[in-house]
Amino acid sequence: MNPNKKRLRRTMMFLNAQKPGLIKDPYIYKPDSIMLDLEDAVAENQKDAARFSLYHALKTINYRGCERVVRINGLDTPYWKEDIRCAVAGGCDAIRIPKTESAQDVKVVEAEVIQAEKDFGREEGSVLIMAAIESARGVMRALDICESSERLFGIALSGGDYTKDLQTHITGTGIELMGARQNMVIAARAAGVQCFDTVYTDLDDMDGFRQDVENIHLMGFDGKSIINPRQINIVHEIFTPKQKDIIFAEKVVREIDTKKAQGIGVFTVDGKMIDIAFYDGAKRTIELAKASGVYKGDL
Amino acid sequence: MEIKKPAIAGTLESSDCQVTVEAGEGKVDFSLESAVINQYGNQIRKVAYETLDNLGIDNVKLTIVDKGALDCTIKARIEAAVYRSIGQIEDLPWGGAIR
């Protein structure tokens, strides 16, 4: 398995691949991933130019550890195959498929990616895939999509198109997204892949944004798509384990390890009843803390 | 490769450049207007000639209006203009002539 499949992806920042001023140094804001967009952000008559810009950015710019995901044009357009060739040749880390409606969509893209990996001398399996779900049909087939490919690291909700398909609109309350979010995150967990939430477009309402991020964090999402670097700190703050949770998780892991050796199954840590069922969660907290750069311990 | 019809790529936004290619008069005719010409004029010219060379173009009138673009952007805009000029948008030689 590609070791990056499960990497930390709290924030995925959209950037128009056609805008040199945007793609030259987004890493200074330290998003976990950047998403270089060839699709909606790029005007129809600039699709060609955007690829050259993308290719050289990928080849030349040191993104300093940010994952580089490329959003290709839809499978119903004449662009997506060349988009994949360009992105894979440039050395992207992953391809994001827009408007995914079925496992077949992922497989079609995967075949092109495999071909491009061969054509451009990249290691087989080095390019990951993620699927954006933007329709009611896609949401209903989320589990199929999640299980469609070994390369698929996760699915992402694209709220704008999805709410149109649902015949409603983005309200800022999240009510219109409830079903899709719930369904997708359950599917992703069932398949063992990651799940990412849609963008929040009102940059003047940072309180609303914070509330939105807190909600999806509690729902179990792994991260959120963002449209502006101002949104990064809030997401990272909410998605990074708090010191008190890290300390507790550390105690839980250590206690379970020792108590297990002593044959004790149930015991208390800081007055809370703990058993083996807490082990994976505590481990995950430590792993997330490590990946977020806030864990200084030795576990 | 021969330039077929005049083509433009890029914008006049900050960090970008606008590149125009037209059929040449038997040689590379290079002209540059740049906000950073003093610091990077020679570098931009070098990148432009290298890019043309990679594409196998030696007969072109190349005009660059630069707004502080990095080398990777200058290359990308020249290539975009050249491939527009010959009308090729698929099966591009990524990693070959484009590098």
Added chain:
Amino acid sequence: MINAVGRDIPEEILKVTGKEVFQGVHHFDGHVYKKHGPEVECVINSNGSKMVDSIHDVLVKCGIKDGMTVSFHHHFREGDYVVNMVMKEIHDMGIKDITICASSLGKAHDPLVEYIEDGTITNIQSSGVRGKIGEAISNGKLKGLAIMRSHGGRVRALVTGETQIDIAFIGTPTCDEYGNCRGIGGKSDCGVLSYAMSDAFHANKMVAITDCMVPFPNFPAHISMTKVDYVVEVDQIGDPKKIATGAAKPTTDMRKLMMADYCTQFVVNTPYFKDGFSYQTGVGGASIASTISLAKVMKERNIRMRFGVGGLTKPMCDLLINGQVDALLDTQDFDLAAVESVKDLHHFRISAGEYANPFNKGAVVNKLDFVILAALEVDVHFNCNVVVDSNGMITGAQGGHPDTAAGAKCAIVIAPLLQGRTPAICTDVTTVTTPGESVDVVITDYGIAINPKRQDLIEAMKDVDLPFKTIEELRDIAYSIAGEPQKVQFGDRVVGVIESRDGTIMDVVRQIKPFEFDD
């Protein structure tokens, strides 16, 4: 001759100007000199009126002639009408060879280029020049030398008599018939007249120009009638919309916000950040944002500022409104909030001399803990350039940059690592305006460098979680992204002198020439 910042100052320039090369920021500490005084024409006869009908008539009364030095202030900023109005009249009278001694000149004064070209104006002394005048000077159109002086350095030149102003023209928002000037009221309210106060002390003739006459006495006067020879009323001294603008909306540019946050984190971790500290900042987006974020930390930690200084904007004045600062010392008002704030009892006007003149018995800048500055370029010696752009064109002004940097205990410069493609952190700045010995910290979007001379600050930051780098590392990052820049191809002729605040020569600016490719 090589000066203390390693710049080779041509002998002929030293000869022409009679100046020495820069020898260090504190070279003149303890220097003793005799102040220079102006000529005064006594007004004893109580029948005399100071009112004169027109600019033309007042020029005649003042005995305008070829070769004179006339002075102006820049409190009306890009809304100023006074400089153009007076210079047009001088030009129309056929006068030649004028030296303009202005506290600053901007784009509003583009029409002066015509008078530079026809020899009406042959010398310019200013904090700096923006717009077309800068281009004209850089293209060698000014017959004499442009002298770029800091705000403090300008007052020093007047006090020592290095520059003798023949006629000072002071645009004033309100005035009475006997010449009492105030910076507030009227239709062109600019709040303060700080830069003009020294001119009033040292000019032989002093003309107040206003578009709002008020009955005598216009008290308390910011410039007293005792220094004013004539008063002229005109229709408009400026465009109020460009004099004091609405408060700038706080920036939403994450790059600037990030640098502002680094700046605030740095400031609060220094030993100087304690109850009673003092602070000055500029008007750039990052500077303003850092004032706003600093105010938050001050509130959280219950720390008060003793005084804030400088050209003021809304965020500084908000500190006064919110009871977070004891006093504001004001040299210039950049927005309507600042103009309004001047009315507060704890908001004090100070003169440019009090503010920054190094040849005082002490200036306010010497009492500063922090100053937050910007720069076009900073080099690995921490020298800053704020006057000349990356193509060698004169495009900015020294302002109070070298004064505050020299005075403050902690001088912080904020600059994005790359301005477009141009590295802000470089091996050698194009032109030195502020010497590296005065600059303690450089904050960029890619990291923070502390001047190695400030081991105390390095020590104080040892456990602070900020992206510290050496200045060379910052330069290397900039060069790795943009490529190493080549030097500007200047011509030979020196067109301007960057004067240190003590009057020595920091650097020279040469005429630009068209770029030529290597071959």
